[in-house]
Amino acid sequence: MQTVFSEDILGATPRMQRVLKLVEKIAPTDSPVLITGESGTGKELVARAIHYQSRRSDRPFVAVNAAALPENLVESELFGHARGSFTGAQHEKKGLFEEADQGTLFLDEVGEIPPGLQVKLLRVLQTGEVRRVGENHARMVDVRVIAATNKDLVQARESGEFREDLYYRLNVFQIELPPLRERREDISILALYFLTRYSRRLGKSLDGFSPEAQALLVGYDYPGNVRELENAVQRAVTLAEGRTVQASDLPPWMHLSARLLTEPAGARVAADLVPEHDMLLAELEKRHILRTLERHHDNMSRTARALGISRATLWRKLKTIRP
Numbered sequence: 001m002q003t004v005f006s007e008d009i010l011g012a013t014p015r016m017q018r019v020l021k022l023v024e025k026i027a028p029t030d031s032p033v034l035i036t037g038e039s040g041t042g043k044e045l046v047a048r049a050i051h052y053q054s055r056r057s058d059r060p061f062v063a064v065n066a067a068a069l070p071e072n073l074v075e076s077e078l079f080g081h082a083r084g085s086f087t088g089a090q091h092e093k094k095g096l097f098e099e100a101d102q103g104t105l106f107l108d109e110v111g112e113i114p115p116g117l118q119v120k121l122l123r124v125l126q127t128g129e130v131r132r133v134g135e136n137h138a139r140m141v142d143v144r145v146i147a148a149t150n151k152d153l154v155q156a157r158e159s160g161e162f163r164e165d166l167y168y169r170l171n172v173f174q175i176e177l178p179p180l181r182e183r184r185e186d187i188s189i190l191a192l193y194f195l196t197r198y199s200r201r202l203g204k205s206l207d208g209f210s211p212e213a214q215a216l217l218v219g220y221d222y223p224g225n226v227r228e229l230e231n232a233v234q235r236a237v238t239l240a241e242g243r244t245v246q247a248s249d250l251p252p253w254m255h256l257s258a259r260l261l262t263e264p265a266g267a268r269v270a271a272d273l274v275p276e277h278d279m280l281l282a283e284l285e286k287r288h289i290l291r292t293l294e295r296h297h298d299n300m301s302r303t304a305r306a307l308g309i310s311r312a313t314l315w316r317k318l319k320t321i322r323p
């Protein structure tokens, strides 16, 4: 079978090589898979790769994001509903499980599924039967479920927000996607890949990055991971005028965070650079604070000292960052 789709998952670092190998091993099995990782690390890409490398590849791949649906609609979206089963249900409707029959259902942000529905989901996984809202009889479905989360499900499980039995049911195999800042060697490869892709798409003939642009790309922390890198490169390709992407084609916050890392009075430097961009500055400050906090394992005193502000100030700033 052709594995066109997995070729698009790039990664030369040992951690990504391990992920790719795991994808290859897991794909042909019919087991549920749980994919974890921060936003933009490639969870959906990996889910698709698993589907297209499985025997279900010529059947539907159906993706649903549990966080994007209002709570009262999740059940009828997933399982369908009978005509007139609730206000607004003028027609009967197949649920996504039925749509994905013989294929794969990708349950994105599975941690957001309301507790009441978690039981029903578990039952579908155990029995292979779905019941549309407002119907008494069940229908058989044959669906492989791949779930994803950027939330700590272990913690959600311990606090009782996520059912333990459902967790184990979904977590037969787990694929953990590392954040981009923990595999910096992949940045250049991905950047060049996106440069080629968007140059072609935009009809430009760019062939690389200037050394300064390259340094900025590799030094940045990417809170939005691969998606953020992709967007930055797409933007740069659009702006670039010569044959290479220049540092000035990259988003301003990449420059600012590079300065923040190298200059002790970072915040002041940033203010001098773009006094008009208050929003940008606030965002930058927020990221800087959160990163410093992380580096000091949430220790307030040490974080405050590292930032050169008082604990009270740090406290006040944190309250506006995460109210």
Ligand SMILES: Nc1ncnc2c1ncn2[C@@H]1O[C@H](COP(=O)(O)OP(=O)(O)OP(=O)(O)O)[C@@H](O)[C@H]1O
Binding pocket: 008, 009, 010, 011, 037, 038, 039, 040, 041, 042, 043, 044, 045, 046, 150, 190, 226, 227, 230
């Ligand atoms: N290893 C990779 N190689 C090539 N492209 C990648 C890789 N990882 C991610 N991408 C690309 O980055 C973008 C984000 O990936 P994806 O949507 O799969 O992330 P996600 O983890 O599902 O994000 P979110 O949690 O925000 O939904 C996509 O355009 C995807 O193609």
Ligand SMILES: [Mg+2]
Binding pocket: 043, 044, 108
């Ligand atoms: Mg996603």
